[in-house]
């Protein structure tokens with residue numbers, strides 16, 4: 001009888017973890033792999049499971065605002081992950097290139113595109129050394145990937161009049177236990193997104209305090 005309870009407990013715990021992606025801190029603890037934004041092996045390991053860690057549906061802010069992007073234009077998805085946003089935009093007629101440091105993520109993004117019957121261009125590379133000529137894109141999206149060393153480059157990669165949609169968690173998100181031990185650099189400071197691209201025009205900004213998910217989201221236009 002005792003044995004039966006022990007096995008049940010192990011099974012229930014295993015299923016509970018299988019349904020939820022591991023928080024970064026627990027992932028680090030179990031694997032010994034340090035989670036930082038540069039760490040390809042850490043992201044590969046995080047994505048190396050059949051389910052989609054961040055789901056297949058696009059971010060709400062993108063689904064609500066994609067009409068700000070130039071119709072059927074070229075879009076760069078920075079830190080694309082498993083392609084939930086890239087594939088959504090491809091379905092809407094955009095020509096999407098998604099760049100991610102994780103080859104597992106890019107492979108899953110291609111699978112997702114196939115599932116929805118669309119094409120995306122997936123690139124395995126680090127945004128920090130991936131070469132992009134100036135003015136290459138009509139739009140850039142960046143969801144939950146913060147690298148403050150790229151801000152000037154992002155603006156350069158856009159053509160004049162181009163649109164940037166950027167969203168990530170703010171430091172308030174650290175009240176949630178699963179984010180408490182993540183490096184503080186992963187998070188945006190309050191109102192920071194409004195100051196990150198001082199020469200771009202702000203078309204829309206949200207930093208809701210009434211949602212469980214503390215995020216900041218912005219839509220900007222390159223005017224010069």
Ligand SMILES: C[S@@+](CC[C@H](N)C(=O)[O-])C[C@H]1O[C@@H](n2cnc3c(N)ncnc32)[C@H](O)[C@@H]1O
Pocket residue numbers: 036037038039043054078079080081082083084085099100101102105125126127128142143144145
């Ligand atoms: C929190 S996930 C967000 C994924 C996706 N944007 C989304 O919202 O579903 C952050 C992503 O950034 C990628 N990443 C981290 N560092 C990177 C780098 N230097 N260059 C490109 N991608 C990177 C990771 O592999 C991961 O897929």
